[in-house]
Amino acid sequence: MKPDVFWRLVRKCWPLFGGAWCAWLVAQRLLGVSIHGDTFGGAAYWMFGLFFAIVFFLAGAAVAALLGRLVEWLMRRVGAGVAAAVVVATLANVLAIWQIGAFVQATYPGLRAPVAVEPKPARSSGEPARTSQDSRYKTCRDPRPLDAREAAAWDSECR
Secondary structure (H helix, E strand, O other): OOHHHHHHHHHHHHHHHHHHHHHHHHHHHHOOOOOOOOOOHHHHHHHHHHHHHHHHHHHHHHHHHHHHHHHHHHHHHHOOOHHHHHHHHHHHHHHHHHHHHHHHHHHOHHHHOOOOOOOOOOOOOOOOOOOOOOOOOOOOOOOOOOOHHHHHHHHHHHO
């Protein structure tokens, strides 16, 4: 492969890699959501997510192509060779797309929102909360209680 062909190929990859990185910002949030057959919410979330992934891909590709060409043009005007100009432009692309991604994630934290965690009740003392014997029902996986009042409560809760 000729050196000139190699550098042209590197130049052609700038928009591809810039767009892929920016689309990944959106797509990584889509991977944790499953589509259920009984609701439209998951499918709508995926449709909007894919739309914005395409928009981010196009924006990242445009930024990478523009920035790469600009840095390469500036380097060539200074007197650098083709190899040095393309290498510096590629490095500038990587750093710029990385910083744009960090800025977007800091500005719009919903793209990397943490997974919801069940809240833990705050206790003022180290002793466990006391409950009366009548209000203490375990789970519906436990067998039906023998006491009539507890069995009635278990039936109303678990059936």
